[in-house]
Amino acid sequence: MSVPRVFISYSHDSAEHKGWILDFATTLRNRGVDAVLDQWDLRPGDDLPHFMETELAQCDYVVMVCTELYVKKANAGKGGVGYEKMIMTSSLLEGIDSNKVIPIIRQVGNQLRPTFLNSKLYIDFSKNDDVEYNLDELLRTLLDAPLYEKPEIGTNPFVPLENSKPDRTSDGMKEVMIAIAGAFEKSTRDSVNLREIMPWTTIHRLTFDKYIRLALTEGLLQETLSSYYQVTEAGFDYLVAHNIVQA
DSSP: OOOOEEEEEOOOOOHHHHHHHHHHHHHHHHTTOEEEOHHHHOOTTSOHHHHHHHHHHHOSEEEEEEOHHHHHHHHHTOHHHHHHHHHHTSGGGTTSOGGGEEEEEOSSSOOOOOGGGTTSOOEEOOOGGGHHHHHHHHHHHHTTOOSSOOOOOOOOOSOOGGGOOOOOTTOHHHHHHHHHHHHHHTOOSSOEEHHHHGGGOOSOHHHHHHHHHHHHHTTSEEEOSTTEEEEOHHHHHHHHHTTSSOO
């Protein structure tokens, strides 16, 4: 499994917040994620815009740590956060899939996000007691290891409606068609007669004649000579739909 590269975007609210971000990024790296953070990867004199553009272009995911100050800067387009927002919403990084941007909520009491992230699902890191639970959710997303995998779609148990007619109670029609299919299995001609058909069924002759007439009426059979029958195209479809013969 490839190691995902994740750029962490945040605002420098306070020394305490920067410390939390450092611990957060360290935890991600310890658990299999290549977290990119300015506190490690930037030094005095480095070009900040170039760093942001390069990392945002190369990363697999962007984790945006939302605080009230972060949201304010992003919406106003100020500072590094504002620059990142400009990059994310510009044509400079058309290659970034917007689904790869994951907002996480750090502020307590609200779920404010930058305007351009309002439609996205977020992960709530505002409560320290729940951090491990929410970290698991984030890691499963970054590492493509979902807790629940969507099952494959099974085989459709129903025959398409246009090819399927309900079997009747004590389905005489089906019995007749089974008998005719059996007779054709032993015949080399393109039609079969009653003497060839009757050994394949146990229903009464009068009942059999009734359903022969019905099969003729519904176009499943065609009478070629007196008491000689051919299976029509509709009749063949019936045999296939009722698993009497294979297509």
